[in-house]
Amino acid sequence: MHIATLDPGASPLDYYGYELRRYREAAGLTQRQLGVIINYTGSLIGQIETAKKLPTLEFSRQVDAALNTGGLLTRLLDLVLRSQLPSWFRQVAELQARAVEILSFETHMIHGLLQTEAYARAVLGALDQGNLDDRTAVRLARQNIFDKAEPPVFWAILSESALYQQIGGPEAMRGQLARLLAYEDNPRINIQILPFAVGAHAGLQGSFDLYRFESDPTIVYTEGYGGSGYPTANPATVKKCSLRYDHLQAAALSIKDSAKLMRRVMEERYGEQRDAVGDSVAEVQLQR
Template sequence: MTNISVLDPSASPLDYYGFELRRHREAAGLTQKEFGDVVNYTGSLVGQIETARKLPTDVFSERADAALGTGGLLSRLVGLVLRSQLPAWFQQVAELEARAIEICTFQTHMVHGLLQTEAYARAVLGALDSSRLDDRTAVRLARQRIFDKAEPPVLWAVISEAALYQEMGGPETMRGQLARLLDFEDNPRINIQVLPYSAGAHAGLTGSYNLYRFASDPDIVYTEGYGVGHPTANPDTVKDCSLRYDHLQAAALSLKDSAGLIRHVMEERYGDQRDSDRDSVA
């Protein structure tokens, strides 16, 4: 229990969350085990969260708030906690996503993180490093909370057709991911276009990038390398990338035709019939 006693709530958002959880639990007169029984988690897990050794989840936070009568405190904190666990070089990007009123993204080989399913995100994040994969996946998915705001941003996503065929995590994972993209078909705030192979040479050949627009701040362009991000508000760069994005959207399929292609690939490449054929050959 010594670790709990010396926990510094100012050390990090995770420490602050653990401090508040412990404070409210003790005020309710519950041991870690008793509280764990109430929220359907082990007392050991409760202890790990209280000592900042384990990340809380949305579900845990909701149950804890209900059990302790905290008025939603922990549910409000968990987003900050998860964002703080992003790599240091990427935390600024998460802040840009949270403040933007419009996000334009072009992806050459995979689905953008704001649109990824849990299984797809795990496959991407675990490609070379499987350590703390549960936590890292939860942190990535937490970025999607921006769409739950009262005024969520408008997202325009142009995805290369290659991303539909780059098999991340196997056929079942890809089928689920493409189905997720189709879930947004009638959502005017999340717009997905596919840049088909037939577009040939196009304005995005230099690579993937994001463009963030804000209510009163200058637009920002973000590109990414290995373990480093490059945000810039340079007017010339923003102007060039905005023009390139206009051309990418013009070269891409319409929203309706993009959904049709996604549906076609989902069924023809990752559908049940394909799995059955594969099993029969084996």
């Protein structure tokens, strides 16, 4: 059987595959034998070893435990997934990972750091269905920044239109709004809705993010249609966008009133979302 030669320096994904094979062979296991132990197919293990398939967090944890790697593959996973982002977005992902505070304004959709799997798949698959599973996993992996020992404080202002733009269908939207409601009592993830009734507002020029750091200058980030993003630390731009954000925050509903609006939209537009014991999520939220 021909054994593919692996170059661990080719990419983070190749390095992951190299280490997976090295630990597996050191344990004296074939791909099929390891697959039996961790409940994955030997074929999938082969694809990951040869950098043809992205590993998942669950896969990494299972292999780390089975091969006694000391958690190496799980630690490598963030680097692997970040390397799969479009080249123009990698700097932004790094900024998100380093920021102590993220302030976001979105005009028509839910921010990627708050998206559910179903919602993210619908967004990413709108024009391109290729490699959708991996691209969705890469987007969701960015949310791991909230699992850090000291996660960033995240302020998200969403235009009310984001609640009505039916991305992924009613079921996906119910799940997405339920996810947003789950953050209501989390002091580090704060969601406010900018209602239609505000009319003209400071964010009419479009969506933007502000990334604040412990000691580095604040960064403003915007996106365009050219398949690229525009981060800048220009002091004048940062000052103007910070002022815009202050005005948007003042015009937006409070966190509690925003949650009430999201519950109402979830019930009236997308039907009820029930929890594991059959209770309406919206009703449970209203009783809190």
